[in-house]
Amino acid sequence: MALQYPLVHVDDIKPRAQSLEDGWAISEFRIPISGAEDSATAAFHSIFRPGSKHAKHIHRNCDEVTIYLSGAGVTGIEEDTADVRPGHCRVAPKGREHFFYNNSGDEECLVVGFYMGAADVDATGYEFRGDVTEADLDAARRPLSQGIMVHLDDVEPAHMAAGDGWLISDFRMPIGSHNGYSSTLFRARFLPGAVHKKHRHDHCDEIYYVISGHGLAGAGDDRAEVRGGHFHFIPKGVEHWLYNLSDAEALEVVGVYIDAGNVAATGYVYMGDVGEADIHAPRTDR
Secondary structure (H helix, E strand, C coil), X not given: CECCCCEEEHHHXXXXXXXXXXXXXXXXXXXXXXXXXXXXXXXXXXXXXXXXXXXXXXXXXXXXXXXXXXXXXXXXXXXXXXXXXXXXXXXXXXXXXXXXXXXXXCCCEEEEEEECCCCCCHHHCEEXXXXXXXXXXXXXXXXXXXXXXXXXXXXXXXXXCHHHCEECCEEEEEECHHHCCCCEEEEEEECCCCEEEXXXXXXXXXXXXXXXXXXXXXXXXXXXXXXXXXXXXXXXXXXXXXXXXXXXXXXXXXXXXXXXXXXHHHCEEEEECCCHHHHCCCCCEC
16 A cells, blocks of 8 residues: 555655756755645755855745754855854745855755745745845855844743643644744654654644655555655644664654744644554555
8 A cells, every 4th residue: 555645765765856057056956845736835955065055046936944963064044144053943034035155165064954845946036136245155144133043052942741642752833833933844863663653733734854864654544654864744623643663772853833933823733642553563555
């Protein structure tokens, strides 16, 4: 039986062709989740090798939500420029000029993000606004006055109710209604044996990305093993869960609750335990 709900690994997606004339100088750019998977929000996976960049541009039709997962670099929104490192989370609002440049010299940057409410790049209303200059890179660093930027280390773990299925070891929401945003960006860490039990979100879609580890994901009748590099799209109203299969390694994911600024706004409904029958069920073919 084939998977009913999209589960896509970045290794199975070819890097997209890019136009340098339009500011696309990303080493590898992939869109694993898009309108082709019936998602109204596209998820992207970008690799920036030293010296590569996404030059100044805007998205007229959507916000861009990103999390920096490895490496270091410089980001700018309008007149402000800031250094980023792994764990930084950022919102570039629609219509606001922004860029990213890997200035590390020797380290690859991995950036995962979401075009909120835009099913592909064309739907974002993309416009190139110019190259990243030496003056941009040398500019004094200061907090971004447009959009949101926060580091995971500055976010307290949320206290989620175990009785509602939350047996995640560390769950943080760096972006959401608490800092004025209409969707939620979350990071979840599952130690060996940890689980987010069966539940659904009646008011929002969810997309998550597996940063590292080895887990078992359920969505409806789907049962599939996941590892670092997988993206999973969960439409609203679909029962789903996630379990760490490893005896030694943490399972780490980052994701978005689209158009829901906090867990309550997702229409969260606890659906029950994840039992041995679920864990040992036959895996669904991809």
